[in-house]
Amino acid sequence: MARQTGIIKLKGTIGDISFYKSSDGHLARIKGGPDANRIANDPAFQRTRENGSEFGRAGKGGKVIRNAIRVLLQNAKDKKVVSRLTKTLVAITKTDPVNERGARTIQDGDMGLLSNFEFNTNGKLGATLFAPFDVAFDRVTGDASLSLAPFAPTIRIAAPAGATHFKIVTGAAELDFPNEGSVFESDETAILPYDAADTAAIDLTVTVTPNSVLPVIQVVGVEFYQEVNGQMYPLKNGAYNALMVATVDTV
Structure with a gap:
């Protein structure tokens, strides 16, 4: 190149x-390089076909996740999120202890590797939100919750220049990789002032399918705004918004 x-x-x-x-x-x-027909049929390229199959499965899995959390992701992503997510899902696929090489899947791998995945490297949650928070998922009820004790935004949030307000968001996605489907619900705070006064306690809850047997991820994020003449505008079109996989739950 x-x-x-x-x-x-x-x-x-x-x-x-x-x-x-x-x-x-x-x-x-x-x-x-070799032509497509040779790759598809030559025994010498068996490993290539296996790798290609699993890479393709990871790519489709990444699309399932991105489509599921689209409501939040459209406000907090970087230009390479697709390739970064695919790379992580390929690594997860390789941990599948059940299926043969070439047939390994995301859902049978160690999906815990997706924990702490940052969707926007320009605004990582781990470098933005310093207020302690708790997330919990109840598979029986399908409830996913996020809780934060009162905190001073200017002390506990590293906001980009120009931010006057922010909000905390969360969402839970039930992921059906084989059928390329999902169930997603999200919740958020009101738009809050970015100042030194303590917030109220924050408790957000979303609900997906009770007793689901599918993997569920919960994401947590922060979105920034700038107030101009009484109107709220997304700060720099969300370039520094943060969104991270906070927890992964599998059966």
Whole structure:
């Protein structure tokens, strides 16, 4: 892979060289490698097919998660969240002790590896919210809760420059990876002033399917706002909002 540095940036293919644009800039690479038919049928590529199958399954699993928490994720994500999430899910797939290589799944792996996953590396919850909080999930009732004792925002929250207000959000997602479906509910505080006065105690609860046998994740986040002439605006379009997987519960 090479970087294009000239004034004119190319896209497309010339001979064996492909020119393209990515998040890393304008790049170029030489086409090559075995053709698709050989990869699909040659015994020498059995391991490649197995890896490809599991990578594809991880990619679909990442889409299930992103679609499930879309309401919150659209306000708190970075440009590489898709690839980062897929990488984590590939690692989870590899821990599956039940299925054969190539058929391993996310739900049969150690989904605990998803705990503390940050959806926005530009605004990590672990570097934003310093107020202690408790999360709990009751599989029998389907209730997922978030609790914070009163705290002073300017002391317990590291807000980006320009923030005048914030809110705390949480959500729980019941994930059906085989059928690429989910159940999701979210809750949030009111928009609160970012000042030195203690907040009231915060208790948020959402409910998914009672007695579900599917994996459930709970996310916690902080969203920032700026007040201008009495109107609240998302600060820098949510560039520094935080959202993290706070807990993972499996049967």
